[in-house]
Amino acid sequence: MTAFPTHAKEGMWLPPNLKNQERDMKAAGLQIAIDKIYNENGTGLNNAIVLFGKGCTGEVISPKGLILTNHHCGYGSAQALSSPEKDYFANGFWAKSMAEELPCKGLTVTFIRRIENVTQRILDGVADTLRDAVRDSIVNARVAAAEKEMAKTTGMDVLIKPYFKGNEFWAAISETFRDIRFVGFPPNGIGAFGGDVENWMWPRHTGDFSIFRVYAGPDNKPADHSANNRPYEAPQYFTINANGYKEGDMTMVYGFPGTTNQYISSFALKHVYNIMDPISIEARTRKLDIWTKYMNNDRDIFLKYTAKRATVANGWKKWQGEVVGLKLNNATGKKQAYEATFRKWAEADNTLPWADVLLPRMQIAAEGADKVVAEEQYIKEAVLGIELVQQAGIAEKLVAVMRSKLSADTVKDSLGKLVAAQEAFYKNYDANTDKDVFKTLMALYFEKNSASLPEYYTTAYRAHGQDMGKWADDIYTSSVMVSQDRLKAWAAQPDSAKLQNDAAYRLYDAISRMRKQRIQPALTVYNTDMRFYERLYMKARMAHDKKREFYPDANLTLRLTYGHVKGLDPDGPAKYAYQTTLGEVVALDDTASDVFKVPAKLKELYERKDYGRWGVNGVMPVAFVASNHTSGGNSGSPVLNARGELIGTNFDRAYEGTMSDYYFDPNRCRNISVDIRYTLFVIEKFGDAGWLIDEMKIIKNKPAPKK
Template sequence: MWLPPTLKSRENDMKEMGLQIPVEKLYSEDGTGLNNAVVLFGKGCTGEIISPKGLLLTNHHCGYGTVQGLSSKEKDYFANGFWAKSQAEELPCPGLTVSFIRKMENVTQNILSGLPDTLNTPQRDSIIATRIKNLEAGYRFTTKLDASIKPYYNGNQYWVSIIETFRDVRLVGFPPNGVGTFGGDTDNWMWPRHTGDFSMFRVYAGKDNKPADYSKDNKPYTTPAFFTINASGYKEGDFTMVYGFPGTTMEYISSYQLNHIANIIDPIRIEARTKKLDVWNENMQQSRDVFLKYTSKKASLANGWKKWQGEVRGLKLNNVPAKKQAYEAKFQGWANTDTEMPYLDDLLAEIGARSQAANPLIKQDEYIKEVVYGVELLQQASILDRILKVYRSGINGNSLQDTLAKIAAQSDGFYKNYDVATDKQVFRALMPMYFEQCSTCVPPAFSKQFAEQGRNYESWAAYVFRSLASDKAKLNNLATSVNPKDSTWILADPAWQLYSAINTMRQAQVLPGLNNYYNSMAYLNRLYMNGQMKLDNTRQFYPDANLTLRLTYGTVQGIDPDGPAGYSYQTNLTEAVAKDNPEVEEFRMPQKLKDLYQAKDFGKWQVNSTVPLAFIASNHTSGGNSGSPILNAKGELIGTNFDRIWEGTMSDLYFDPNLCRNISLDVRYTLFIIEKLGGAGWLLNEMKIVKK
C-alpha cells in the first residue's frame, strides 16, 4: 500500500514485475497523473473516472445506500435496476460526494520538529494538533482547496493530502440485485465469484468546472484525467495495480494485540451477528417491505460478519500468532544490542502486560457494542435521553417546542428503515447471549426488568418494546405535546431505562480504562513502529491504511487456499448461469440475462462462447478499496476491485502475497451488462475503449 509520491523508489521493482509506463504517469501534481482519475467515493469507497465527461465507476455495494434512498416500492431499483437513457435522466444523489487527491506531501518535519520520540504527554498531542490545524489552514489558503493531514507509520510520519470535493453526483446505472449482489452472503468473501458488483455515477460541476451544490444548470465535470479501458483481457502472471483508498490495516501490531482480535473481538462479533442476521434474513424473506428497509443495513452487517470469520480462519491456518511471536523474538534481540534507543529494551514486555490487563475491558465493551447496541431500539432510546436533557436544561416556550421538534425530525430516516417486530425478535435472540456470556457487564436495571418479567425473554421483549422510542408517532407526540409530565414518562420508559443503565455503566466502568489503554498503546506502538523501521533491514515498510490514496501492485494469480489443486484465476457468465436458482433470492438471476445467455447475444464482449466475469490477483487491498480500478501494465482499466478471498481477509493484519488475493470484476462483463442488459450502450460512446 505505497504512497503515490514515493513510487519512484518502487519503480525498478514494478518494472521487473511488468510495469510498462513511467511512475510519473501514475502520480503527478500537474493534473495529468492517474491519481486525478481516482476518487474517494462517499465516505469509505473508491471510484474511478472512465470518460472525459465525469462518468464514474464504482461497486454496486458502494452505491447501495444511496440507491436505497432513491428507491421505493414503485421504483424498486434493487429488483429492476436503473439505467439512465440520457444525461437528462440521471438522478441527483443528495449528500453524496466524490473527492480527488490533487497532491500529497510529506510534512513530518513541520509537525514533529523538536518533539522527542519518547515524549508522552498530553502537551505533545496538543502541540501536534495545533501544528496540524495551522498547517492545514495554510494549505487551504494557498491552494484554495481542502487539506487533510494524517499520521502514518503510527505517528512517525505525517502527510498532507490536497483535496477537491464535488457535491453534485448523479446516478447513471445500477444493475438489479440479481447481477450486482448475485451470490449474496453465501458467496461473499469467496472464490470462485460471479457477482456483477458495479454501479455508475456522474460527477457534475458548476459553469466554471468547479465543485458546486446541485443545480439543474450544472454540467458534467470535464476531467483532467480518466482511465482508458482495455477490453483485450489478461492472462495469469500479468502485472496489475490497484489504486484507491484502503481503510484500515494493522500490519505491524504485536502478537498481544493480535490476540485481542483473533480470540476476543472477532468471536464475539461473529456470534452476535449470526443471531441478528438469522432474524433479519427470516423476516426479509417473508416481507418485501422489511426487505427494502433492511437490505442496505444487512449488507453492511453481513459484510463484516463474513469477513471476520475468514480473518480468524486465515490467521489460524497460516499460524500468524506464532509468526508474530517469532518476529518479536528477533526484534528483542535487535533491541538488546542497540545503543541509540534504550527504551526499546522493555517495550514488548510493557505492550504485553498492558494488553493482557485490558482483556476483560475489551470483552465487556465488545458485548455492549455488538449485543446490547445490536438491538436498534436500545440505540434509538438515546433520542429519549436527548429529550430528557432538553427538559432539564430549563428552556421553555417556543424554544423548547422547536428544539424538541428538531430532535424528533432527526429520527425520520431511522423509522423509514425500521421494523419493530423484527427488532423485537433480535432482542429476544441477543439478550440470552448477553446474560450468559458477559454476566460481569450486566447492569442491575437489566436484571431487575428481566426478573420483573418472570425471567422470560419473550415477556421482557414485549415489555421493553412498549417504549416511546419504538414508534415514530409516539416519539412525535412526545416531542410536540411539551407536557412537563413527559419527563416522568421518559424516566419510566423501559427502553430508556436500559439505555441509560448501559450507557452509565460503560461511561463509568469500561471506557475510562479502555481509553487509558488505547492512549498508552498509541505511544508504545509508535515506538515499536519506529524501532522496527530503524532496526529491521529484512523488510520494506509501507504505512498502514488510513483511508488515504495508495497504490498496490501484484499479478493475476489463481489460488486454492486448501492445497495445490489450483482454482482458475477467472470466472465467466456460463458458471454464473449454472448457479441460477429462482427459489433463492441470492441466486435469482434476471430473466433477460438468462435470455441473453441462451441466445449467445454477447456482442463484442464474447470470449470462448461466454463473457469473462471476475478474476483474482495478488494485490494487497482492504476495506475502502471497494470500487478501486484494477490496472494493467500500461495503466489501463481492466477491472474493478470488489472483494478478497475468505482466508485472505487476514491481510488487514498480516499480508502474504502467496496466500492473499483480491477479487475484481472484469471490465468486459461490466460493459456487457451496460450495453446488453441495461440497454445503455450510449454510455460506451464516451469511453475510450481499446481492444486487440
C-alpha cells in the same frame, strides 16, 4: 508452460513514494512512467480516482464525469431512492439520458490533487518519548495551523493524517464534489449475485458495479446540487482496455484502503483472534438469522433492511475468514518469533535505550485488558446491536434541549427538528423484527456477562419473571422510541420525566452509565498506553529492519498496490482458475433462491451468446482474481494493467486471505474484481444503456481472422 511471476506483492504504497518502488514495479511488468501514476501537475492518474462517499473508491471513466464503483458501494444511494413502486434492487436502474440521472442526497466524491510530506513541520523538536497527552496538544495545534495555511494557499481542502503510528504526517490536498447523481445500477441478480454465500469467497460470479456521475458548477468546481450544474469535465479519466488479460499479467489497484494493522503485536492480535472476532461473529450470526427470516417473508421489510443487512453481513463473513486465515498461518506464532529477534536486537542496541522495554510493557497492558475488551465487544455487538436500544440514545439530546434555558418556542422547534431528523432511521426500521433480535441478543448478553450486568438489567429482567419474551413485549409496547409517530406525539406534549422513564431509554442509559463509569476508563488507559508503545515500537522496528521496505498501514488515504493475475493456490498448484464466466453464473441459477436467481434477460442473452463486442470466443468473462494487497475501502478501486488502463473493478478478497489486514500470506491473499468486459456487456446489452459506453475511451482489438 509460459513462465509468469508467482509471488504476491505485499504493500500499500504512498503515491509520492512510488519512485522507491520503480525498479520492482518495472520487474513486475510496469510499462508506463511512475509519474503517470501520480504527479502534482494535474496529469497523473490520481486525478481520475475518487474517495466515493465515506469509505469506498471510484474511478472516472469518461470526460463527462462518469464514475464507476461497486454495486455494494452504491447500495445506500439505491436504497434511499428506492420504494416498493421503484424497486431498484429487484429491477435495477438505467438512466436513458442525463436528464434521467437522479440526485443522491448527501453523497460526495473526493479527488486527491496532491499529497505532501509535512512530517518535519509537525514533529520538529517533539521528542519521541513524549507521552501522547502532551505530544497530541502540540501536534494537533500544528496540524490545524498547517491545514488552515495550506487550504488558504491552495484554495482547496487539506487534511493531514498520521502515518506509521504517528511517526510521519502527510497532507492530502483535495476537492470534494457534492452533486452526485445515480446513473446505472444492475439488479441484485447481477450486482449482488451469490449474496452471503459467495461473499468473501473465490470463485465469485458477481457483477458488483454501479455507475454515478459527478456534477459541477459553471467553473467546473464543487457546488451544491442545482439544476444549473453541468457534468464535471474530467481532466483525467481511465482508458478502458477490453482486450482482457492472462494469468501472470501485472495488475495495479489504486484506491483508498480503509484500515489495516500490519505491524500489530502478538499480544494485541490475540484480542482480535481470541476475543473480538469470535464475539462479533456469534452476535451477528444470531441477528442475521432473524433479519433474513423476516426479510424473506415480507418484501417491504426486505427493502428496509437490505442495505443494513449487507453491511452487517459483510463484517460477519470477513471476520470468519480472518480467524481461519490467522489460524492457518499461525500468525500469532510468527509475530512472536519476530518479537523474539526484536528483543535480542533491542537489548543490544544503544541508539534507542527505551526499545528493550516496549514488548514487555505491551504484553502487560494487553493481557490486563482481556476482560474489559470482551465486555465492550459484547455491549457493542449484542446490546447496541439491538436497534431500539441504540436509537434510544436520541433521548439524551431531547432531554438536553428541554433542560436548556431556551425560550418555550425555541425548545419546541428544536425538539421538532430532532424528531424529524429520525425519519431516515424509522424509514428502514421494523419493530417486530427488532423485538425478535432483542430477545436473542439480550439473552446472549446475559449468558456471557452474568457477573457484570448493569443493575437495572437484572432488576427489570426479574420483574418480568426472567422471561425475555415478556420483557421484550413490554418494552416494544410501551416505548415512545418504537416509531416516529410515537416520538412525534411525545414531542407535541414533551415530558422529560416520561422520556427518562421510557423502557428503551432506561436500557440505553444503564449500559451507557456502566460503560462511562467502568469500561471506557479502563479501555482509555489501555488504548493510551498501547498507542504510545506502538508508536515507539514502529519507530524501533524501522531502525531494526533497515533493509525492509516499510509501507504505512491503511488509513483511508490514496495508495497503490501491485501484483499479478493469479489463481488461488494456498496448498500448491492453482486450486481454482483465475477467471469466472457467465456460463458458470447461469449454471448456479436457482429460481427458489434470492441470491442465486439469475435475471431472465441475462439468461436469454447467454442462451443467444449475445455478448456484443465483449465476449471472447463465445465466452463472457465475469470476474478475476489477482495478488494485490487490498483492504476495506478498496471496494470500487480501479484494477489497472501494466499500461495503467482499466481492466476491472476491485470488490472483494478471497476468504482464505481476509486476515491480510494483520498478516499477509502470498499464497492466500487475493483480490477479486469484476471484469470490465462484463461491466460493459451488462451496461450495453442488459441495461440498454449503450449511450454511456459512447462516452468512454475503449481499446478493443478486432479478433484475428479465422484461418
